[in-house]
Amino acid sequence: MKTGFPVAVGLLTALISGCASSPERQISDLGESKPVSIAIRESSPVKVKTEETSRLSASTESQTKQVSHEQAEELPFAEYEIPLPPVSGAPEAHQQTAYSLSDLESLAQANNPTLIQSAAQVEASRGAAYQAGLYPNPVVGYASDQIGIDGTAGELQGGFVSQEFVTGGKLKLSRAKWTQQVCIAETNLSAQYTRVLNDVRIHFYRTLAAQQMVSVHNQLLANSEDNLQTHKEMLNLGQTNQAGLLQAEVDLHRARLKQMAAQNNLEQEWRDLVAMVGVPDLQCTTLKGSLEPTTEEYDWSSAMHQLLENSPEIVAAWEKVQHDEITVERERVQPIPNVLLNVDFGHNFETNNNVAGVTAGLPLPIFDRNQGTVDQALADLNQSR
Incomplete structure (x- = not known):
């Protein structure tokens, strides 16, 4: 037992x-x-x-x-890096192994929705400028008088043509006003183009920096794993104690967390970059570039001078002043009456003769002389100045 x-x-x-x-x-x-x-x-x-x-x-x-x-314990935590979200259905033209700054700028020029909107606004202004200078259409119609009198077809059977003649150069000023609006839209397009390229460059270098930070933290994680393995071997040989081993494990976990944070930051920066480019299905890949500056630094005076000389926003502001000046001119000639001419013709069955008539008229600007609109245009001009 x-x-x-x-x-x-x-x-x-x-x-x-x-x-x-x-x-x-x-x-x-x-x-x-x-x-x-x-x-x-x-x-x-x-x-x-x-x-x-x-x-x-x-x-x-x-x-x-x-x-x-x-x-x-030797399994590396780096194997569980959080990848960027997979992309499905990306166009073949966008599938590249690496992107440079010029590649992303070209994609932004072709796909950024704000540039498409600004270009559409230019076309809309051109259409409005063309329409503003068109002459009014004539009016044609049928005219008759005393139909059926004495068993006849009527005293008068015929037609008429009516035409409004625009005076005071209204059409010319209207077209000039909208042509100036085209210039403003084109300048706004140029400003938006510069703004988009600037944002793409900013997000490109931020993503490039995040990409390099991930590479650095991957190396630090590998070093921490090697350090832990070294402390294990030293513990077996009696060259370190349990506290040193625990500290190596803490350093390894800290390196893993920092690597995950760097990977998450890269993911967010990439999403911001592709949103600015305008291609949301763009696959995450390597960026080609350097974080070292390649141009000389600007001093304050030269940067301010370049801004005042080439800023599209300042150009658009001056064009807005010219637009408002033309608008004031246009509203001041609005009270000048247009002439309405009417020509009628036909056959007088009572006298059995062909007859014609002409009438002309124009509105008298007695009460409405467009005073309020002129005041509004002047206020807009003062605001632009």
Whole structure:
């Protein structure tokens, strides 16, 4: 009995340890949150199985069997970097292995929606300028008088033509006003073009810096993993203590968190960049460029001089003043009455003669002389100045 009792205890211990490391036990541990958290802290085989199953691509059975209890802590956390969101349906023209600043600028010029809107505004202003100078259409119609008198077709059967003659140079001024509006729209397009290119350049270099930061943190993470492995070997040789090993583990976890933060920052910067380019399905890839400055630095006086000479916003402001000046002129000639000429012709069945008549008229600017609109135009001009 005394001999059989230790044997039974040994068999029971071996059975329990074998069940704890079996695949069935590992799978059951994956479904429970508490054992998983404990396994991560204690570096047990459950950690190995949890990390392997968390990947989108499953590992083969042979690769899983090669991982031992001692290798569990050596699995690099860098394998779980958060990738940028996958892109589906991207145009083939946008599938490149790397993008330079000029590539992204070309894409922005062709796809940025604000540039398309500004270009459409230019075309709309051109259409309005063309329409503003067109002459009124004539009016043609049928005219009759006293139909059926004495059993006849009427005293008069015929037609008429009516035409409004615009006076005071209203059409010329209207077209000039809208032509100036075309100039303003073109200048706004140039300003938006410069604004988009500037934003693309800013986001390009921010994304490039974030990309290099990810590379730096990847290297730091690899160094932390090597440092942890070195401390493990030193602990086995008695050249360090448990506190040094724990500090190496803390440094490794800190490096992992910083690497994840850098990866998240790169993801956000890339999203901002593709939004500015105007191609939301642009795949994330490497950016080609350097963070070193390639141009000379501007001093305050030269930068201010260049801004005052070439700023499209200042040019648009002066064009707005000219537009408002033309508008004031146009509103001042508005009270000049247009002449309405009417010519009618036909056959007089009572006298059996062909007859014609002419009438002309114009409105008298007695009450409405466009005073309010002129005052409004003057106020707009003063505001522009």
